[in-house]
Amino acid sequence: xxxxxxxxxxxxxxxxxxxxxxxxxxxxxxxxxxxxxxxxxxxxxxxxxxxxxxxxxxxxxxxxxxxxxxxxxxxxxxxxxxxxxxxxxxxxxxxxxxxxxxxxxxxxxxxxxxxxxxxxxxxxxxxxxxxxxxxxxxxxxxxxxxxxxxxxxxxxxxxxxxxxxxxxxxxxxxxxxxxxxxxxxxxxxxxxxxxxxxxxxxxxxxxxxxxxxxxxxxxxxxxxxxxxxxxxxxxxxxxxxxxxxxxxxxxxxxxxxxxx
Amino acid sequence: xxxxxxxxxxxxxxxxxxxxxxxxxxxxxxxxxxxxxxxxxxxxxxxxxxxxxxxxxxxxxxxxxxxxxxxxxxxxxxxxxxxxxxxxxxxxxxxxxxxxxxxxxxxxxxxxxxxxxxxxxxxxxxxxxxxxxxxxxxxxxxxxxxxxxxxxxxxxxxxxxxxxxxxxxxxxxxxxxxxxxxxxxxxxxxxxxxxxxxxxxxxxxxxxxxxxxxxxxxxxxxxxxxxxxxxxxxxxxxxxxxxxxxxxxxxxxxxxxxxxxxxxxxxxxxxxxxxxxxxxxxxxxxxxxxxxxxxxxxxxxxxxxxxxxxxxxxxxxxxxxxxxxxxxxxxx
Amino acid sequence: xxxxxxxxxxxxxxxxxxxxxxxxxxxxxxxxxxxxxxxxxxxxxxxxxxxxxxxxxxxxxxxxxxxxxxxxxxxxxxxxxxxxxxxxxxxxxxxxxxxxxxxxxxxxxxxxxxxxxxxxxxxxxxxxxxxxxxxxxxxxxxxxxxxxxxxxxxxxxxxxxxxxxxxxxxxxxxxxxxxxxxxxxxxxxxxxxxxxxxxxxxxxxxxxxxxxxxxxxxxxxxxxxxxxxxxxxxxxxxxxxxxxxxxxxxxxxxxxxxxxxxxxxxxxxxxxxxxxxxxxxxxxxxxxxxxxxxxxxxxxxxxxx
Numbered sequence: 044x045x046x047x048x049x050x051x052x053x054x055x056x057x058x059x060x061x062x063x064x065x066x067x068x069x070x071x072x073x074x075x076x077x078x079x080x081x082x083x084x085x086x087x088x089x090x091x092x093x094x095x096x097x098x099x100x101x102x103x104x105x106x107x108x109x110x111x112x113x114x115x116x117x118x119x120x121x122x123x124x125x126x127x128x129x130x131x132x133x134x135x136x137x138x139x140x141x142x143x144x145x146x147x148x149x150x151x152x153x154x155x156x157x158x159x160x161x162x163x164x165x166x167x168x169x170x171x172x173x174x175x176x177x178x179x180x181x182x183x184x185x186x187x188x189x190x191x192x193x194x195x196x197x198x199x200x201x202x203x204x205x206x207x208x209x210x211x212x213x214x215x216x217x218x219x220x221x222x223x224x225x226x227x228x229x230x231x232x233x234x235x236x237x238x239x240x241x242x243x244x245x246x247x248x249x250x251x252x253x254x255x256x257x258x259x260x261x262x263x264x265x266x267x268x269x270x271x272x273x274x275x276x277x278x279x280x281x282x283x284x285x286x287x288x289x290x291x292x293x294x295x296x297x298x299x300x301x302x303x
Numbered sequence: 304x305x306x307x308x309x310x311x312x313x314x315x316x317x318x319x320x321x322x323x324x325x326x327x328x329x330x331x332x333x334x335x336x337x338x339x340x341x342x343x344x345x346x347x348x349x350x351x352x353x354x355x356x357x358x359x360x361x362x363x364x365x366x367x368x369x370x371x372x373x374x375x376x377x378x379x380x381x382x383x384x385x386x387x388x389x390x391x392x393x394x395x396x397x398x399x400x401x402x403x404x405x406x407x408x409x410x411x412x413x414x415x416x417x418x419x420x421x422x423x424x425x426x427x428x429x430x431x432x433x434x435x436x437x438x439x440x441x442x443x444x445x446x447x448x449x450x451x452x453x454x455x456x457x458x459x460x461x462x463x464x465x466x467x468x469x470x471x472x473x474x475x476x477x478x479x480x481x482x483x484x485x486x487x488x489x490x491x492x493x494x495x496x497x498x499x500x501x502x503x504x505x506x507x508x509x510x511x512x513x514x515x516x517x518x519x520x521x522x523x524x525x526x527x528x529x530x531x532x533x534x535x536x537x538x539x540x541x542x543x544x545x546x547x548x549x550x551x552x553x554x555x556x557x558x559x560x561x562x563x564x565x566x567x568x569x570x571x572x573x574x575x576x577x578x579x580x581x582x583x584x585x586x587x588x589x590x591x592x593x594x595x596x597x598x599x600x601x602x603x604x605x606x607x608x609x610x611x612x613x614x615x616x617x618x619x620x621x622x623x624x625x626x627x628x629x630x631x632x633x634x635x
Numbered sequence: 636x637x638x639x640x641x642x643x644x645x646x647x648x649x650x651x652x653x654x655x656x657x658x659x660x661x662x663x664x665x666x667x668x669x670x671x672x673x674x675x676x677x678x679x680x681x682x683x684x685x686x687x688x689x690x691x692x693x694x695x696x697x698x699x700x701x702x703x704x705x706x707x708x709x710x711x712x713x714x715x716x717x718x719x720x721x722x723x724x725x726x727x728x729x730x731x732x733x734x735x736x737x738x739x740x741x742x743x744x745x746x747x748x749x750x751x752x753x754x755x756x757x758x759x760x761x762x763x764x765x766x767x768x769x770x771x772x773x774x775x776x777x778x779x780x781x782x783x784x785x786x787x788x789x790x791x792x793x794x795x796x797x798x799x800x801x802x803x804x805x806x807x808x809x810x811x812x813x814x815x816x817x818x819x820x821x822x823x824x825x826x827x828x829x830x831x832x833x834x835x836x837x838x839x840x841x842x843x844x845x846x847x848x849x850x851x852x853x854x855x856x857x858x859x860x861x862x863x864x865x866x867x868x869x870x871x872x873x874x875x876x877x878x879x880x881x882x883x884x885x886x887x888x889x890x891x892x893x894x895x896x897x898x899x900x901x902x903x904x905x906x907x908x909x910x911x912x913x914x915x916x917x918x919x920x921x922x923x924x925x926x927x928x929x930x931x932x933x934x935x936x937x938x939x940x
Contacts, residue, residue, distance in 0.1 A: 093512060119514035131509035133502050135617065143495065144502045145513035150495045154523065157494035158487040162305070164494065171495065211514055362741055364748070424925045430740045431670045435875070436924050439917040446914050557752065564745060593764075597756040603749030607742050608734045 045104075046071040046247045047092070047215055052101030052111070054084070054091050054271075061087045062098070063271040069264075071214075074241055074248045076262030078282075080291055084271040085251040086128055089217050093125050094118040105215070120148065124208030125217035128251075130200050132207070134193030138184055141192050141203055142175040145210035149174060175210065182206040182236075197224055205236075209244070216246045222254040230254055234261045259283060267291070317479055324474030336474070338586045340542060343477035344535045345578030349562035350488050350571055351531025356560075357569035357617065358492055359524045360504025361426060362434045365441020366532050367555035368421075369414045371548070372444065373533025374540040375454055377410030381469070381541070382462040403471040407480070407537040414533025415526045417444070422525035426518065441556055449548040459547030467544030477538055484531055489571055491527075500524055504569075532559075554596065558585075561599050564606060569617030576614060637782035642905040643898065648789040648858065650897020651796035655851035656874035657881070657889035658803060659724075659844025665820035665884035666840055667736070672747040673727050674848060675871015676754035677720050679864060681849025682856045683762055684716040686769060694770045703774040712772055713795075716853055717846035724845025725838050733834075751871075758864030766863040769856035792854045799850055800890060803843065807886065812839050820884060869913060873900070876920040882933025891931060 047069040054062035062084045069075045077085050090096045092103055094115035103111040110118050124145075133141050149170050156164040179185045182202045187195065192203060201221060208216060218237070222230050234257055240246045252258045258265065259279040267275040267282060269291040275282060282288055327339055348370065355361050385402050392398035421440045425433055454460045461467045491497055502510040503517050511517050540546045562581045566573025588595040606613060656678050663671045689704070689712050697704050731750045735742045776787040807813035815836045818826045827833050855870065856862050877896040881888025896916060904912040923930065 095508065095512075115508075115511040116514050116516055119512055125512055127509065127512075131506045131512075133505035133509065135505055136498065136501055140498055140501075144498050144510070144515065146495070147499075147514050147516075152495070154491065154496055157496050158490045160490055167495065207513060360741070362744065424921075428924055428928065431668075431744050432879075432924055432928065434744060435670065435879075436921060438872075439920045443914060443917050443921075446917075450910060557748070560745070560748075568741070593756065593760060596752060597760065600749045600752035600756060604731055604746050604753065607738075607746040607749065608731075611735075611738060611742050 044071045045069065046106060047249070048102075048104040049088075049092070050102040050104070052088070052091060052103060053099045054087055054096055055099050061271050062091065062268075064101070065268065065271070065273055066101075067266045067273070067276060069215075069247060069249060071247050072241065072245065073263050074237060074250065074261055076258045076265040076279075077249060077251045077268070078253070078258055078265060079268040079274075082270075083268045083291075085268060086219055087271075088268070089125060089219055089249075089251060092118075092217065093123060119211055119213075122211065122214040123217065124211045124213035124215070126201070126204040126208060126219055126221060128219040128223070130197075130204060132192045132200055132203055134191070136192055137188065138179065138190050138192055138195070138203055139172070139175050139188040142178055142207050142210050143171045145207050146171045146174060148212065175206075178206045178209050181209075198229060205240075209240075214245075214247060215249070216240065217249050217251075219251045220253065221250070222252055222257045225254070227256060230257050233257060237261050316482065320478045320482065321475050324478070327474050334586075337542070338582055340472065340474065340477050340538075341585070342579045342582035343474075343481045344538050344542075345558075345562060345582045346481045346575050347484050347531055347535040347538070347578075348559050349566065349574035349578035349581075350485055351528045351535070352559050353563045353566075353569065353571060353574040354488055354492070354500075354531075355524050355528040357563055357567075357574070358497060358504065359500040359521060361521055361525065362430060363437040363525070363528075364434045364556050364560060365421075365437035365439070365444075365553075366528070366559050367551040367553065368441035368444035369418055369529035369532040370536035370539070370555065371448055371546075371551035372417045373407075373410035373414040373530075373536030374546045374551070375410075375448060375460060375536075376413035376533065377406040377537030378460055378462060378468055378540045378546050379454065380409040381406030381471070382464075385469075399469070399471060403476065403541070406471075407534055410537035410540075411530040411533040414536065415530035418526040418529025419522060421529070422522045426521045426525060438553070438556070441553065445548050445551055448551075455545070455547075457548060459545040459549075461545035468541055468546070470541060472538050472541040480534055480538065484534065485571065485575065488527075488531070492571060496520070501569075557596075557599065561603060563613075564603060565613050567613035567615035567617060570613075570615040570619055572620035573613055573615040638905065640781075640783045642901045644783060644785060644789060646898035646901030647894060648792045648897070649901060650877075650894035651792050652851045652855050652858070652893075653870070653874045653877045653896050654890045654893025655796055655799060655847045655854070656871065657878040657893045658800070658886060659848045660875050660878040661881070661883055661886060661889040662816065662820075662840050662844050664878070666816065666823065666837060667732070667743075668740075669732065669743050670747060670875065671727075671732075671841075671844075672751035672871075673731070673754055674724075674844065675867030675874070676751055676758065677724055677727070677845045677867070678848040678852045678855070678871060678874075679758060679862070679867035680723055680754070680852070681716045681720040681845075682769075682852030682862045682866065683758070683864075684719045684849065685712050685772065685853040685856060686767060686862065688712045688715045689770045689772050694772065698771060704770075704772050709772045713850060713853055716849045720845040720849030720852075721842035724841035728838060728841045751867075755865055755868060762864050764864060766861040769860050769862055771857075772853070773857055788857050792858060795850060795854060799847055803847065803886065806843070812836060816840055873913075873916045876916050876923075879928075879930055880919060880923050882930030885930065885932045885934075888930055888932035 045068045050066050051064045052062055053064055065088065077088065079085055091098050094113050097112040101111065102109045105121060105123060133144065150167045152164040152167045176185065179188055182205060184199060184202055184206060187199065195203065222233050225233060237248055238261060241248055250258065250262060262279060265277065265279055265282045266273065267288050274287045274291060275285045327336060352366055355363055381402055384405060388402045389398050392401060421437065425436045428436060448454060449457050499510065499515045499520055502515060503521060507517055558581050562577035563574050565580055566577030656674065659674050660671060663669060692708050692711065694704050727750060731746050732743060735746050773788055773791055777784055807816060815831050818831065819833060819836055823833060873896055874893065877892035878889045880895060881892025896919065899915050899919060900912050903915040
């Protein structure tokens with residue numbers, strides 16, 4: 044079953060045609076990779092899918108319904124979670140609070156309830172707190188629950204972003220360069236974590252990533268873009284050897300040394 | 304059972320405030336009493352403004368306008384309903400209390416609505432633009448009152464009685480309201496709503512990506528903070544003979560900003576301290592009026608350069624001890 | 636009909652003054668993304684410097700003898716005032732804005748507001764809070780043109796403002812510093828990486844903007860005849876609205892915005908009621924920020940996520 048489908052999506056910024064008629068399908072329960080050289084339009088695609096930008100053309104079907112142009116909060120509420128390339132955690136809040144913020148669907152108490160600290164409010168807080176704890180356990184952050192998020196090491200901040208996204212009880216998780224700044228051992232752990240998210244939590248994962256050790260290892264299908272356009276799609280083995288992909292990353296072989 | 308306990312505590316607190324009020328009225332002269340009342344009014348202003356400027360990070364510099372709406376609203380409604388209420392309940396303190404509190408609530412309602420009107424279009428704007436727009440709205444509100452003949456225009460509104468507005472405001476009412484507002488805002492700030500507001504301040508885009516209804520929350524926080532300014536306005540109005548547009552110029556908005564900056568943007572206890580500071584320094588510098596603003600201005604600049612987090616930063620007094628902050632989520 | 640043209644003339648001359656001040660706002664915002672709230676006070680200080688300089692050059696003697704103040708002395712007044720304001724602008728930047736340049740956006744905003752208040756109130760202490768009559772640095776000569784009263788003062792305002800704006804245009808297009816200013820307004824980090832001394836360019840921006848505001852101050856004094864230490868508050872705000880209306884960060888925008896605000900103000904005062912001449916600017920501010928926040932000539936900025 045196709046969980047997410049992009050149909051001929053275009054995104055234009057003034058003079059810059061950042062995304063040109065991109066289409067792809069992501070099967071439910073799969074791990075899908077989106078790669079391409081810098082500036083190819085990958086993060087822009089994430090932003091379009093999550094509603095930060097509205098595409099000029101095309102449709103974005105999530106579970107069959109078009110979400111193109113909807114506000115980000117609405118899309119998130121429907122089950123699309125994401126992390127950010129530059130890590131956007133709430134730095135002044137604690138780790139637990141960061142996760143709890145995303146728990147809107149678990150929280151039905153009104154502002155009045157909050158002000159008066161009614162029983163319903165307290166029940167909601169318990170539920171939020173419990174769920175946040177569970178997620179922090181899964182991501183190995185339970186010990187840091189009371190720490191200020193901004194003081195965490197880089198790797199922990201990345202995991203916090205994932206935990207926060209999971210609080211939305213999403214069906215689809217978009218990870219934007221989760222392996223950035225990781226060494227090969229950390230990347231290995233990341234691969235396991237991504238598989239865990241899919242296997243144990245039933246998530247569908249789309250990965251934007253530069254680290255080929257992660258992408259080739261963990262993705263089932265890979266979609267390659269360059270200058271906003273699709274240049275290839277297929278299984279890791281096919282993509283590894285695809286001439287257009289190599290050309291895009293390494294430049295014309297005749298003229299460049301291989302510099303990854 | 305729970306409701307019973309809470310009611311008992313509330314009654315005890317109110318009794319304590321009442322007792323304290325008697326003590327203050329007996330022990331201090333009028334001059335000091337006035338400072339105490341102003342401090343209480345300031346606390347309400349500061350805690351309310353802190354909700355939107357500090358916790359939510361949306362900088363409004365025209366809040367004097369909402370205070371004005373509350374002041375005029377409460378004064379006007381109070382004058383108009385007094386005859387009816389006195390007809391029903393006689394002329395004792397009980398009737399006055401009813402009139403006064405209904406008037407205050409009316410003022411708060413008007414102020415809250417004007418907060419919605421100003422907030423809805425404005426909160427789409429970024430930092431400095433938002434500040435300028437709120438400044439503009441604050442001035443427009445004041446100009447409107449300045450030209451509203453049925454409210455006395457520039458001379459001010461003194462009610463129907465030649466001796467001016469009834470002097471309902473006293474220690475008890477100011478501090479009963481102040482305590483209530485501080486508790487309500489404190490509870491709001493340390494709740495899921497408060498977390499969401501802080502998230503908006505920290506990173507609005509990320510907050511949206513986490514399904515936070517940012518626009519709705521910003522506007523709501525703005526309206527709440529306008530309503531509290533309205534309560535403060537209503538209390539302030541009934542300390543004077545009348546309400547004048549002059550009392551709500553940009554200087555008043557600046558006073559409010561100094562309160563929350565000095566105390567620490569984002570801290571409720573900071574706002575309380577800041578409110579008291581401004582009331583006290585205002586009176587202490589009464590003879591040095593022309594120097595007061597110079598010093599406040601210099602204070603703002605120096606604080607921003609030397610210690611932008613003010614006295615308490617965004618922490619509360621009870622968190623000053625540098626220990627690992629147990630997450631409020633874990634408390635039960 | 637003549638009433639209409641009269642208002643147009645008055646509006647354009649007032650608008651020219653707003654434009655001179657708006658240029659300072661727009662140039663600083665273009666580079667630092669900071670609203671220099673204290674700019675209105677620089678305008679005020681410029682006017683007062685002109686006042687005191689003219690006094691020092693003996694203008695009261697000329698006035699007593701009903702003689703016009705010599706042109707070369709008037710020029711000295713203008714230049715002295717512009718220089719003093721430039722210095723003030725640089726000092727403000729150095730002491731109030733530079734220390735907080737990298738702080739979160741809120742901090743410089745508060746600093747700017749504080750600086751503005753400080754100068755207003757210091758001005759009241761130093762210059763006396765009472766309005767002062769502006770000396771006749773230029774003696775007024777009226778003439779009628781098809782029923783419309785035009786004074787040489789209004790003409791001077793046009794000429795001086797136009798001249799200064801042309802000068803600025805040449806400066807920004809042809810000189811190295813001017814080009815550097817434009818570079819910084821596009822991308823300050825890239826400019827730094829290109830080896831441009833950003834501090835120096837920023838200083839120059841403040842200096843030039845302040846000098847223009849000072850000229851505006853003198854022209855304002857000539858036109859309105861009285862000055863007071865709080866004159867920068869309302870006028871500064873109106874000039875800021877003008878900059879936003881034209882598109883903040885855009886130099887032609889500041890000019891267009893200034894003229895439009897001047898016209899709007901005069902027409903409102905003439906046809907609606909003088910009570911609302913100030914309010915119209917706030918209304919325009921709110922409308923433009925709600926409908927087209929990038930201004931008439933501005934560019935929509937997309938935030939990178």
